Amino acid sequence: MHGIPRKALTEEEQGASSLKSAKLRDLQSQVLHFHHNKIYTEEAIEISAKLLESNPEHYTGWNYRKLAVQYRLDRRSEDGVDSESIQSILDEELRVVENALKKNFKSYGAWHHRKWVLSKGHSSTDRELRLLSKFQKLDSRNFHAWNYRRFITALKKIPDEEELQYTTDMIYDNFSNYSAWHNRSVLLSNLMEKGGKQYDKENVLGEEYEFVRNALFTDPDDQSGWFYHLWLLDQTLKQEPVFLSSWPPNGSNLYLSLDGRLKGQQSLPILHFQSKARKFPLVLYFSEAVEGVSSSTVTVEYQDGDSLLWTPLSANNFGFSQAWLTYLKFPDEVPSSEALPVKVTIAHFPGITSSKGMPCSQSCHISFSVCVTSDDQEHSEVQSSHRISWKEENFKARATQSLEANLLHSFSKLEITKENKPSTPKWSMEIISTEIAHCRELLSSTNCKIGKLTLARLLMAHKTLISYGIPDDGTEVHYEDILALYQDLMKMDPAHICYYEDGYTLVLLKQLTSNIESLLKHCDRYQESSSPSTNPYLCVRLNGLSLSRIGSTEHLLWVQMLDLSHNELRSIEGLETLQLLSCLKLSHNRLCSFTSLEPLKKLKYLEVLDISHNEIGAHSIDTRRYLCSSPLTHAVGGDWYFQKFVDGDVKLNNHWDAYLLFKDLNLVQLEMIGNAVGDERFKAFLLKLMPELKWLDGEKCR
């Protein structure tokens, strides 16, 4: 029950409770004895009832009863069908469950047993509904009872409309009822799916927004209504996953070379790709996590034409990912002067599905061409021998480089086009605008954090809809307003500051990547002043922006050099989509373990990494590390040669997380000064682990 404080036990009660537990132990051992010896006599069953009625949490007891009931039912059916005696056996079970629930009405085992009895189909569902109404009077928010209610109504085939009315009544009674709101969302989802005029999505959402609005205005501090509002918002924006962007970009001309030299084609340095294996990555980016990207759903027409293996680029292993990766190979014998066309078709037939179950139903095409340049051995090793210094003087203002502007302009083409425009209906904009107006009205008189958060989400939704090309209806939304809301929230509710920082970061990154001009402000050309001959990098510099996470990477798939220093990054999840990344600066952030750098393992071209001045090793307990792969998980697989590298050094034994990370990286340069780890022995361990490493903390080591 909610809001009832616990009282400490008196001495008398303590005595009674120890007496009770002695009794329980006795009953328990008896029941276990019956269970092991398959004794299903009336006396034995009676004793199990006693046990369960005083301790409904005894799962084995319930299992024993199920077996006993089954045994007795089987015996009865051998004797010939006698519905009355079956009835009496099952009624007895219901009685025991009822007594057990009186003891603890949140007992999972007891509710489950009841479901099991009811699913036999001999018991009255009406009686169950009456029982439920008693339980819900006792505690209207008991989710066990709601859960069971859904089971019974399905069994009894009560129409969803009727149940919807029931949730309305319960909410009218007391709208602080998460369970009732939740059941409402379940029922409406079903009804909307069935469709029909009355449950047309637009109508339903409009009415529900109005319904919940009354709760939000009446008591803005109550969160249950806001949670329902969040569900409604989600439903409003729900749409098919769409293809967002790719690398190489649509319409581009890619130069593939074996070395690092540009020959004449100075125009597009970032479309120049160096690979000794004559292959390059192809990345597809979707609006949400999808599954089903494979050679049967995506066809790639190019010279080789081999069927391609697609892998998801995502931190979780559920098979869903926003970004998908494959490699295109170009064999040696290809003539160097010719541009070879590549055509990618993301087919519309079912196959690619979002994690919410929505299929990607629109087909779309991208095409680009590839020029393979001939070998030029004399320069092949030059670039990698230089240390990337990240010094300010090596960055040249991008303003002089109009070609980058041109290039980025061509990238903007792979934003939403008519072909892959989402099917979001126009009314969703009306709904969002109405909700923004109401939310602003509420906030004008009430300072309420969840209201502010909702407004920030609504404004962001508005921005998203605009980006989908749905006409604006006069509501002006600025990124600055959304950022200000998050900053307010950080001050108002410091307990959840990390959540708000993440929200802030996502908005900020969205703003920075929303158009070419703003993105260009963060692009600089990097060129070693001492060696002007090497290839210039186009570096995206997102340093000093208080970023706490990674986002909006769909606009950054082309980035090879990225500066994320002086931020608040705790995680770099999402960086794995930037497949071309070769230089990455993460210094002066709040990364606190090697496991938090796991996404880097998917970046096959990463050579230069700066993780100096973070908090790696500073926290003795890193809870995250148990979510990632470890010697204890299967993910590590067979290549576990940790001991070989540790070489008996006890102090290094703790660094299995460093081993797991760096064994898969091919770094040439690493900065890690300013972390809690990094003594000489550890450095020696790293050198052993990464044979390619040439620069470690600014010193040439090979």
Next chain:
Amino acid sequence: MEETALYPPIEPSNFDLIVIGTGLPESIIASAASAAGKTVLHLDPNPFYGSHFASLPLNDLVSFLQSQSQSQSQSQFESQPSQTSDDYASTPLVTRPLYSALEFNSYSSDPIDSSRKFNLDMAGPRVFLCSDSMINLILKTEINQYMEFKSVDACFLSDAEGKLENVPDSRSAIFKNRSLSLPEKNQLMKFFKLVQGHFGSESEEDKISEQDLESPFVEFLTKMGLSQKLKSIILYTIVLADYDQGNLKVCKDVIDTKSGINRLALYHSSIGRFSNANGAIIYPIYGQGELPQAFCRRAAVKGCIYVLRMPIVAVLMDKDGGAYKGVKLGSGQELFSSQLILAPHLTIPSTLAPAEQVTTCHDVRLSDTKEKVARGICIAKNSVNPEVANCLVFFPPRSLYPEQITSVRVLQLSGNVAVCPSGMFVTYLSAICDTAVEGKKLLSAAMDALFCMPISGNSGNSETDNLCELTEGKPCLLWSTLYIQELTTFQGAFHSINYTPMPDEHLHYNNLLDATEKLFQEIYPNEDFFPTISVSDDLQDDGGSEQDP
């Protein structure tokens, strides 16, 4: 004498206290005095309990109202005061008419035909808040075993057209309400929380400032940014202000913030006090007349002697000092006590009063200029709102017509509280007023708003009943009465003779109970007003066992 033969003599003839009249205050005092161990004789000339607080069958109500609307001396009944023993001076008791301007309208014979199925409150409309001090006393004295209650389902605010709007008196009522705007919902709930914070919180920050507490409540509400409509709802339906608080200069009873929020907090603590009550308000099954009767039963259990149908003809005074000695009954018997409690409708004529009791004479004559309460009872076949059976309706000042300066309060009850035959509805109305004309104008306007009057007037023709049954969607009146009741109360007239308070103009009993307790403490300064007997009272409090399950 045949009459006297009807009355067997009462034994003993000496008491600590004699109480005349079985109205609520008299019954409480009789019960409290018995509980304190006093010997008490409780007399009533009427054949029923409750006097002016009784619930009566329709015909009995009519005849009681009529009998109490004209002055009649008890001494006419027994015309020979000379029979008094020589030791005492006999002063005849005079009945003061409490009711005036009686008006009866019968549009159908149905109600009269089933007269005995009615339990009509004489002092209606009246209800309990679950947390009222009267409910606490009922639980403390355990007379809840003699009574049963039912919830009043809804409260409405009405305009002159009788358009009823639900009173948003709780969180869920605000949520459900269809007539408030969203910002109003927000303001109102915020205000409720502010008041809850004032009472519930330890921190000084949440307290309402002293200065605000002393300011007029209406000004505080304005300061808190509540809309006109919300102010009206709080002032007239929850705080139950009688007078228009909108014009503080002419308002006779300005409610200050302190009492305003106290009332609001009492209202909110009433919601959910008893698990089987729906809202804040309950009503006793069989009518409010059950309440004095329950106190009488408790008094009887504690040894109080009851005699109904017993007229009292005179008060006996000491010949020398004029001090009170006893009473002379209609039977001729003389009984003696140290204290006498008189119901407010009984007076001792001023001319006969000893010289030192000047103040009393003064009071009696003043009564004409004092305020009155207009009461009305309507019987109809349909509910004023088809969705509810028992409900309160409030007409705040200026809602009926611009010159309306006092609230009209209306209580509709159905057969499910056993006050009328099922299929009929009884509606009580009341309003405080200066003159009978004004009072009747107020009630008539409210009745016009809620009911439609049968076209054919006062005939008992059932055909016309059917014709007008639901004209304009309003229920049709079958029967109605209007009457004006005096409010003047005598206090501390004679030494050892005390008057109980009148049925007041309020919807609750709080003021009556306070006055009664005060009166008891005056008579017995050393006795507890219902001493707490055992711990079991507290348990009773939580269980709400007085409710019909």
